[in-house]
Amino acid sequence: MFKNNKYPRAILLSTAVGAASMGLSLQAYADQYSDMAEKWVSEEFQDSTLTKEEQLKEMAWFTQAAEQFRGMEINVVSETLATHEYESNVLAEAFEDITGIKVNHNLIGEGDVIEKLQTQMQSGRNIFDGYINDSDLIGTHYRYGKVMPISDMIEGEAKDLTLPTLDLEDFIGLSFTTAPDGKVYQLPTQQFANLYWFRADWFERPELKEQFKELYGYDLGVPVNWSAYEDIAEFFTDHVKNLDGKRVYGHMDYGKKDPSLGWRFTDAWFSMAGGGDKGIPNGLPVDEWGVRVNECNPVGSSMSRGGATNAPAAVYATTKYVEWMNKYAPPEAPGLTFGEAGPVPAQGQIAQQIFWYTAFTASMTKEGLPVVNDDGTPKWRMAPSPRGPYWEEGMKLGYQDAGSWTFMKSTPKERRLAAWLYGQFTVAKTVSLKKTLVGLTPIRESDINSQQMTDAAPKLGGLVEFYRSPARVQWTPTGTNIPDYPKLAQLWWQYIAQAASGEATPQEALDGLAEAQDKVMMRLERASVMDQCGPKLNEPRDPSYWLAQDGAPKPKMANEKPQGETVVYEELLKTWEQAQ
């Protein structure tokens, strides 16, 4: 009797004590996380488009949403860029402090990221819980059905784990990651463009301006078309030759037989010449790779199947690439790879470069470089790329890289959701402006229009002005026509190298490339490995049938070198301002 009474009381008491201490420790936890949020917001994320209260509210949401995942450790992977280094070194730590989820944000070469991604796609085994993968693979992802669309997550399993202030509309690259089915598959976290780069200080020199006008009959300025680019290249390489005691060149490029030679072309070189059809972000039905789709099914890339990979515009673009490199670039250019050629303009011998990635902005504004003034402002500017004779209004005009969060269906749900939280954290308005200022790869409209970006603009050589301009939308990644980016992209460098080395004519090289692409697509068709919109190749027929129709492939123009046209850089900026 006596004993019986005692037990329940003891149990009650211990339960009460336990509950109280648990409540206390929960309280302590909450305090610990909010203290950390306070610390990070006031010490690291001072630059933000949100007020401090709004930032803290956002962080509190993360703490609360991550409660069920506390103590978990997840692995994500990305290529190496200043932006991703910031994510890996700073944001991952902040995220752990604020949510209790440990993130290993692994940095490896881009090729290795793709390899890991492909291994996971093909084997169905989880390797990483989240990938930062270029949106060039959008066509691949929505066809194979291995990637969990962001839209589905937001409406389904991650309904309660989607940041209320994520503001998808604010992302400038959302159209790149949206498939024809209307779903958003990836979430952009980093973007950079491929633009025209030139030495604004040289272009301003009166004696050079005068000499140019005398020779070519129009003003030296930012070239609007390829004719003007060619004239300016010739002007500096063959007429100016030496400037301030240094040999100078009017063009820079690279041509070594190396995988990086493929990017030189798949990153939209044909679109600049005017290959492909009208349409933003990518031409339809024929895109800038020259791949035609019917509805959403790729039907061919050879002209004989309605494609434009070996069409006159593509041949023209390739011919000019080879010709300019041999005639106007420094003699070592044909033997260089992308990585070797990239830093060359910073050494002060190059007057202009038609194909230049804004990812180089930070490394070209370092003090002490020959292309930087004493006050730290650059002597160079970036401007929209000139267009080739086949280009028409309404087409894309260059490339933009949009590294985007990508989550796989084969990742266990809990890990995928935790990675989704981290992904959102790296693009949340609390941190994204700071991240943009560090890495110079803007993703949000609100960041681009912020006062901080205005303040940084003078040192960035036109980056901010470009991203604020209405022209920006013409720079886009590879689109949804490409059914398997890794398999098709790797064909390019081998064929382009034949043209670059003179082993084959541009026409022969592109015929080979178009045929190789068709073969890969044929194999994909036969294997029917794609969930939706897989290739269904057209029967080959005489190319004249397709050339006679509107749009790409376009017939060869009689005059591929119209009158050169230039514009004064300041005028260009003014028209952008007015358009805003």
Next chain:
Amino acid sequence: MKQNTKGKAFGITAYIVILMLPIYWLLNMSFKTTEETLGKMTFFPENFTFANYATIFSDPSWFMGYINSMTYVGMNMVITLVVALPAAYAFSRYKFVGDKHLFFWLLSNRMAPPAVFLLPFFQLYSSIGLFDTHVAVALAHCLFNVPLAVWILEGFISGVPKEYDEMAYIDGYSFPKFFLKIFIPMIRSGIGVAAFFAFMFSWVELLLARTLTSVDAQPIGAIMTRTVSASGIDWGVLAAAGCLTILPGVLVVWFVRNHVATGFALGRV
């Protein structure tokens, strides 16, 4: 006669200079800033800097790559020897049905390119939870190292007369005692050479090592790829990382320097 020696000395010097030049260049680059590497040709660093090495030694995600690589290479060497020693002894001392064929088949494993085994290994290790562990890579490398080690050790063991085994038996040694106390010391140079070849393969093999790992056992070779990006190549850090990968190899070569030639002849000298 004297002329001849002079000519010889010159030839050897030129040979060594040409061989060492790339390594000197790597070392030279590792002490330069990337700007200097790209900016001009300098035979000695103008702005001597340890910054590249500091980057590697201050960042766990960098230096853990070395520790990971050394861990699985060490494991692999131990497993290889433990497995190959008894096997080589058996091939040398006993006759059994198909011993010759089995011996040759072992070596033929070595002839298949690692890529062939990539997907089977990946599938297998993922299923049994070994993916991204050191032991996974060590075991995978055994496929190539065990046959080679068996071949090398068999040559050395056959060089030891069978009478030693019998004498030890008569003297009252048990087999394990004989094997450990008498036999192994007699073929220790062979063991050194076998270990060296296991090291050589495992240390530079990248394909299997990087496919079977993601974060926890990532080899240094995979981490080095991060110096290449869309905004250029970080030459300084890449060169520093390259120099550091040479060091363990130099150490191992130092220890087995007197035995390597015998090893190449698989002990049959």
